[in-house]
Amino acid sequence: MAAGAAEAVAEVVEVGSAGQFEELLRLKAKSLLVIHFWAPWAPQCAQMNDVMAELAKEHPQVSFVKLEAEAVPEVSEKYEISSVPTFVFFKNSQKIDRLDGAHAPELTKKVERHASSGCFPPSADEHLKEDLSLRLKKLTHAAPCMLFMKGTPQEPRCGFSKQMVEILHKHNIQFSSFDIFSDEEVRQGLKTYSNWPTYPQLYVSGELVGGLDIIKELEASEELDTICPKAPKLEERLKVLTNKASVMLFMKGNKQEAKCGFSKQILEILNGTGIEYETFDILEDEEVRQGLKTFSNWPTYPQLYVKGELVGGLDIVKELKENGELLPILRGEN
Structure with missing residues (x-):
């Protein structure tokens, strides 16, 4: 089906080219757009396509799209799709959220949230706030040393994140990272959770160490090596x-x-x-x-x-x- 034929009805549109994808972004700029990057060889993708079909019936105002990741590599590379299934959310032609993996409840929750209230959960919904707090706690404890940054260590997307990665690599520090551009909920929520307004943020054993300036100070005082775990060669x-x-x-x-x-x-x-x-x-x-x-x-x-x-x-x-x-x-x- 051509992107131009996509109407707000209970269906999942299939996009087969980068041109179709760009046209769809333009045509559906005012509505929530959910793109499923999938592959025909992955059974979990077929299951999530069924979930998408059900969500399309429940949310006719949302545009649901299937895009075969390996068939349209230029789009997959642009949005750093390295595995399937992956879901990317767009509003006003901008990426606002992402979900990696076959997580039907989480997909449903994200669709409902973005469809009803834009990018963020309603401030009155304490249950969602509690869920986010638990999620952030798990993320900050996901590795002994966790870096929340813009982009990835291989492709930092701001100068401060790039400098932070360079310092950690220079000191042979073993760390895992989270791209805050991939999840708007985490990006905003972590600022409050950590009481730290900017990125990057470095956590060790679930505790905030600080941003780039703090790390530079610790490096200058030779304390950094004692705080962060070393990577084996x-x-x-x-x-x-x-x-x-x-x-x-x-x-x-x-x-x-x-x-x-x-x-x-x-x-x-x-x-x-x-x-x-x-x-x-x-x-x-x-x-x-x-x-x-x-x-x-x-x-x-x-x-x-x-x-x-x-x-x-x-x-x-x-x-x-x-x-x-x-x-x-x-x-x-x-």
Whole structure:
């Protein structure tokens, strides 16, 4: 269906090109637009498409759209879609919120909130405030060192965030990050929660350390290294990870939920062998994602290791299966 044909009726519109997407943003600027970045190989996407269809019936004033992530890569890259399903919310042609993963209750809650009251929950709704407070507590405790920033460590989207990342990297500090542009609720709520009006914000063990100026002061006084946890050297970390289990699969997603077609296929092959294996989701750790390519001299994912040695990617594993060599290798007999 062409974007221009999209009417505010109980249906989910499918967009197949960047041009259609831009036209839809323009045509639906006044209403809430919910884009589902999906893939036909992912069963969780099909489930969420059903959820979208139901929400479209309940909210005829909201425009619900399906966009196949791998078929329209320029749009997926623009909005940093690295896994499916992902939902991006637009109002006035601007991104206002995002949801990663197949979370039907959370999607429903976000649609209801944005459809009824713009970007923020009603101030009178104490229940939503309590939910946000609990969510922020979980986020600030999500890793021993958590950085709330504009953008990602790989692509900071403001100078202060860029400087903060550079300082943390310079001191070999292990940290996880949250892009406050990806969630307007967190972006506004954390200012009140932390009583700190600007970004970036650095938390250690769930406690606010401060923003860039504070971190610079701690660096100058040589206190930063005593406050923040140190990261192990990457090569040592990769050796430990590749030897974590006898059979280790580095993939996009995990055993329960593959996030690319190649990873899904290799899971099906391994599950058919009956051999025990562990997985590592490279989408969750950019350092491992990039570092393992050099470590293994193998540029793509998935990557399969047996006893710390690289076997190869999907094509190699398929060949080994066809030749009857896969089981002996997985058992460590070769």
